[in-house]
Amino acid sequence: MNSEAIRWCVLVKVAVIGLGYVGLPLLLALSKFYKIIGFDIDATRIRNLIKGFDNNTQAHFAPSQNIFFTSDSKYLLEAEVFIIAVPTPIYTNKTPDLSHLFKATKIVAKNLKKNDLVIFESTTYPFCTNLQCTKILSDYSKLVAEKDFFVGYSPERINPGDDTHCLENTTKIIAANTPYAKERMRALYEQITDVYIAPSIEVAEMAKLIENAQRDLNIAFINEVAIMCDRLNLSATEVLKAARTKWNFLDFAPGLVGGHCISVDPYYLAFIMKDFSYKPKILSMGRYVNNKMPSFLAKKIRNLSVELGLGSESQVLILGLSFKENCADMRNSKVVDLRKKFKKQGFKVKVFDPLIDRSHAKKLFGFKPLKSLESRKFDIVILVNAHKEFLDLDIRSLVREKHIVFDLKNILSYATHRL
Numbered sequence: 001m002n003s004e005a006i007r008w009c010v011l012v013k014v015a016v017i018g019l020g021y022v023g024l025p026l027l028l029a030l031s032k033f034y035k036i037i038g039f040d041i042d043a044t045r046i047r048n049l050i051k052g053f054d055n056n057t058q059a060h061f062a063p064s065q066n067i068f069f070t071s072d073s074k075y076l077l078e079a080e081v082f083i084i085a086v087p088t089p090i091y092t093n094k095t096p097d098l099s100h101l102f103k104a105t106k107i108v109a110k111n112l113k114k115n116d117l118v119i120f121e122s123t124t125y126p127f128c129t130n131l132q133c134t135k136i137l138s139d140y141s142k143l144v145a146e147k148d149f150f151v152g153y154s155p156e157r158i159n160p161g162d163d164t165h166c167l168e169n170t171t172k173i174i175a176a177n178t179p180y181a182k183e184r185m186r187a188l189y190e191q192i193t194d195v196y197i198a199p200s201i202e203v204a205e206m207a208k209l210i211e212n213a214q215r216d217l218n219i220a221f222i223n224e225v226a227i228m229c230d231r232l233n234l235s236a237t238e239v240l241k242a243a244r245t246k247w248n249f250l251d252f253a254p255g256l257v258g259g260h261c262i263s264v265d266p267y268y269l270a271f272i273m274k275d276f277s278y279k280p281k282i283l284s285m286g287r288y289v290n291n292k293m294p295s296f297l298a299k300k301i302r303n304l305s306v307e308l309g310l311g312s313e314s315q316v317l318i319l320g321l322s323f324k325e326n327c328a329d330m331r332n333s334k335v336v337d338l339r340k341k342f343k344k345q346g347f348k349v350k351v352f353d354p355l356i357d358r359s360h361a362k363k364l365f366g367f368k369p370l371k372s373l374e375s376r377k378f379d380i381v382i383l384v385n386a387h388k389e390f391l392d393l394d395i396r397s398l399v400r401e402k403h404i405v406f407d408l409k410n411i412l413s414y415a416t417h418r419l
């Protein structure tokens with residue numbers, strides 16, 4: 001790091017825009033080194049954060065003296081570096097919803113000054129940062145990009161619920177259009193983790209998308225293996241166990257693919273490819289198979305219940321609502337589809353997840369998950385998430401004599417069925 005970059009590092013004031021699953025951990029890590037403004041448009045979230053409470057994870061933290069939380073954008077005028085980490089979801093027609101990103105970019109543009117640096121961390125497709133976001137910054141600030149202000153991109157790789165891979169021990173890709181901006185980004189992020197400098201913003205944008213698309217596709221293949229094994233009346237668990245004994249067999253497991261990244265990012269890539277007259281083939285098949293998993297599971301379990309002589313009004317319990325283990329994030333949870341399919345088949349369905357916010361679930365999906373499992377009995381229990389809490393739960397105490405315990409995650413020794 002050159003001496004100018006070190007000096008800049010000490011003096012700079014950073015603002016993080018959007019304090020969700022990505023923005024908050026980043027802000028907390030950076031606050032050890034910088035005076036930092038945490039800005040979010042959600043005033044309730046800001047009130048909680050001021051008290052040191054993160055309602056996403058239900059965790060408490062000690063807010064550092066270096067942090068100033070606010071939902072008032074006027075304070076952003078004090079910042080010299082802006083890091084934007086707002087959601088980039090999809091619309092129901094599976095096209096990118098960039099409304100939050102563009103709105104946050106406009107807020108920053110109105111507070112932009114000469115020599116400021118704007119870093120985008122929100123996931124997006126190649127050319128979005130350089131062509132669309134930078135244009136908003138220029139238009140609304142009346143400043144000239146790469147002369148008056150600088151732009152960078154650094155995709156986030158945070159994995160909520162994973163204690164092993166965190167911000168501090170995961171290499172961060174950084175990219176910017178000028179050597180000066182690159183140096184400033186390197187100086188900033190090297191304080192908290194290792195960095196890899198990508199040759200361009202587009203390379204960094206694309207790398208983020210294919211990391212998640214690759215995972216989506218690998219899981220889709222294993223999900224299709226499970227579907228094929230079912231047709232062949234073979235155990236996918238046994239087939240995968242045997243295949244894993246080969247040194248180069250990739251260890252993926254079947255399951256429901258929801259969430260804010262893996263089930264969304266392939267659509268961002270497919271969307272931009274249209275502008276370049278290319279329709280990705282494998283990407284869309286992966287999405288198709290993974291989206292079919294709730295139907296496949298509902299049908300399979302329905303057939304098992306008929307074989308076992310369970311009534312058509314069986315009581316079903318789904319264990320897990322968040323999109324993956326040890327995390328409270330319910331966005332795009334495929335359990336919602338699974339529940340719907342079961343209900344359509346006439347089953348009485350309850351969902352239990354100790355990690356999620358039940359009122360928020362009601363707001364998102366229109367049903368409230370169970371508060372507790374006390375004194376309840378079910379005919380069918382399906383474990384969809386390997387939450388630590390579920391490992392301590394003896395599901396056998398929740399079922400009637402004739403029952404199905406379907407273990408999608410392959411973690412229960414006493415499960416009656418698995419894939």
Ligand SMILES: NC(=O)c1ccc[n+]([C@@H]2O[C@H](COP(=O)([O-])OP(=O)(O)OC[C@H]3O[C@@H](n4cnc5c(N)ncnc54)[C@H](O)[C@@H]3O)[C@@H](O)[C@H]2O)c1
Nearest residue numbers: 018019020021022040041042085086088100104122123156
């Ligand atoms: N959650 C993950 O595991 C993860 C991992 C890697 C990358 N990402 C990407 O990071 C980005 C952020 O995701 P997230 O999961 O942190 O989202 P989130 O929904 O948890 O948090 C986003 C926050 O931004 C705030 N916000 C929305 N619009 C705003 C605006 N105009 N100005 C200020 N604040 C605004 C919201 O109130 C919310 O608190 C997305 O692009 C996502 O794809 C997420």
